[in-house]
Amino acid sequence: MAKEGMATHGMAIEAVVFDLDGVIIDTEEVWEEVRRGYVAEYDREFLPDTQDRMMGMSTPEWSGHLAHDVGVPRTPEQVAADVLNRMAERYRTSLPLIEGSVATVRRLGERFPLALASSSARLLIDQVLETAGLTDAFQVTLSTEEVPRGKPAPDVYLTACEKLGFAPAVCAAVEDSSNGLRAAGAAGLAVIAVPHGVYPPAADALALASLVVTKVSELTPERVAGIRAE
Structure with a gap:
């Protein structure tokens, strides 16, 4: 109201x-799957509220969260490029x-x-x-x-x-x-x-x-x- x-x-x-x-x-499940898989490659895990926090965040915000809070040893810019390339590939094969x-x-x-x-x-x-x-x-x-x-x-x-x-x-x-x-x-x-x-x-x-x-x-x-x- x-x-x-x-x-x-x-x-x-x-x-x-x-x-x-x-x-x-x-795509929420796709985003979660791709980002969880990416984080796991660096032996990191989502924080308890990571998924909820990232829903609606802009690219600089969620990539910064994964780099600084979750601890992926890449810059936010690198994290964004890595994840976006994986998402784009998903979209090319199945939307x-x-x-x-x-x-x-x-x-x-x-x-x-x-x-x-x-x-x-x-x-x-x-x-x-x-x-x-x-x-x-x-x-x-x-x-x-x-x-x-x-x-x-x-x-x-x-x-x-x-x-x-x-x-x-x-x-x-x-x-x-x-x-x-x-x-x-x-x-x-x-x-x-x-x-x-x-x-x-x-x-x-x-x-x-x-x-x-x-x-x-x-x-x-x-x-x-x-x-x-x-």
Whole structure:
């Protein structure tokens, strides 16, 4: 729900900002497998909260975590290059599209201007959109590498809205992770949650959502447009 004091009721949604991982492609398990395997090659292990912390982090943030906190004996820049190359190879051989996600993007794009606000590196964003046939679907695509702070900070959503030309209050975000939901909520967008079955968001993050759906394919232009119209 909208936060108390925010004059958002009665404001129709005019644009939509999608997350990528966990919303359009189901890659959280791939990311975890690749990064755990990489860390293990250096006889290191994830910390108890490593996976949760890295969901939504920008590339410099998660590579810094693996280098400094987990202890991989490589620079953050080297860690990022190593892991991203492995992820890109996975995407070239098999892109794990979420069922109905491409059709949903196209369906909402007939009604709303669309942006993409992702924690993935630019290299991976461009590859996914090309493989999925969605390169022309978004007016704006943005990586958290390209803003000062990654999710849960609001930077990527604020910048995406600015580039689209809409105030955050009339934009909706489609997110799955705790940090993504927090980022969208902090930016003032209407939050649509599509909780991941294996990595569900924390209760406090899910509470920020104005709409919760089981599958991204449940989203229609009518449902999105009416989020704040009551």
